[in-house]
Amino acid sequence: xxxxxxxxxxxxxxxxxxxxxxxxxxxxxxxxxxxxxxxxxxxxxxxxxxxxxxxxxxxxxxxxxxxxxxxxxxxxxxxxxxxxxxxxxxxxxxxxxxxxxxxxxxxxxxxxxxxxxxxxxxxxxxxxxxxxxxxxxxxxxxxxxxxxxxxxxxxxxxxxxxxxxxxxxxxxxxxxxxxxxxxxxxxxxxxxxxxxxxxxxxxxxxxxxxxxxxxxxxxxxxxxxxxxxxxxxxxxx
Numbered sequence: 001x002x003x004x005x006x007x008x009x010x011x012x013x014x015x016x017x018x019x020x021x022x023x024x025x026x027x028x029x030x031x032x033x034x035x036x037x038x039x040x041x042x043x044x045x046x047x048x049x050x051x052x053x054x055x056x057x058x059x060x061x062x063x064x065x066x067x068x069x070x071x072x073x074x075x076x077x078x079x080x081x082x083x084x085x086x087x088x089x090x091x092x093x094x095x096x097x098x099x100x101x102x103x104x105x106x107x108x109x110x111x112x113x114x115x116x117x118x119x120x121x122x123x124x125x126x127x128x129x130x131x132x133x134x135x136x137x138x139x140x141x142x143x144x145x146x147x148x149x150x151x152x153x154x155x156x157x158x159x160x161x162x163x164x165x166x167x168x169x170x171x172x173x174x175x176x177x178x179x180x181x182x183x184x185x186x187x188x189x190x191x192x193x194x195x196x197x198x199x200x201x202x203x204x205x206x207x208x209x210x211x212x213x214x215x216x217x218x219x220x221x222x223x224x225x226x227x228x229x230x231x232x233x234x235x236x237x
Contacts, residue, residue: 037217
C-alpha cells in the first residue's frame with residue numbers, strides 16, 4: 001500500500017484548486033526544523049490579505065484596508081514563538097496556544113476551549129502546529145465540526161518524532177466545493193528539502209494560481225537557534 005511513501009508537495013496538491021489554508025511541519029535532511037504556512041482565498045475579503053513580519057512574528061494584514069468586510073477570521077497572528085516552541089496556526093488560536101503555554105498547559109490542553117470557525121456552512125477547521133526547537137519534534141492539531149450543522153467539535157492531535165527529510169501537511173479543505181469539504185484523515189507525508197528557496201518555490205508554484213495569496217517558510221538550526229525565512233505575497237503594498 002505504500003503507507004510510508006513520502007510524496008512531494010507538488011504531488012499532494014496537483015489538480016486541487018482549493019486546499020484553503022495549509023501548514024507543513026517537519027525536518028530537513030540535514031536536521032533543521034521546517035515550518036511553512038500558506039493562505040488561499042476565493043472571496044474578495046479573503047483575497048485582500050498579505051503576510052507581514054513584526055518583531056519576528058508573522059501576521060496577516062489587509063492589502064487594502066478600505067475593502068475589509070469582516071476582519072474577525074482573516075486578520076490574526078499566524079506564527080509566534082514561546083520560549084523554545086514555534087507556534088503556527090490558521091487563526092487567532094495562535095494567541096490561545098501562546099497564552100496556554102504561558103500558564104503551563106500542554107499543547108492539546110491549550111485548545112480545549114476552542115472549536116472550528118463560525119463560518120457556516122463551511123465550518124472551517126482550525127489547524128495548528130507546534131515545534132519544539134530543542135528536539136525538533138512537533139505536534140499538529142485540527143479542530144473540526146462533528147456534523148454538517150456544527151453541533152459539536154471533534155479535536156485531533158498528532159505527535160511526531162522528527163525524521164530527516166519528512167514533513168507533515170495539514171490543510172483546511174479536501175478540495176473546492178460548496179460548502180467546502182473539511183480536511184479528513186491524518187496529516188499527509190511530504191518531502192522537505194534542505195534548500196529553503198527550493199521548498200518555498202515548490203509550495204508557491206504548486207498552489208492554484210487564481211487562489212493563492214501568501215506563503216511563509218522558516219528553517220531553524222536546532223544547534224545554533226538561528227533561522228532563515230522566506231515570505232511571498234501575491235500583493236505588495
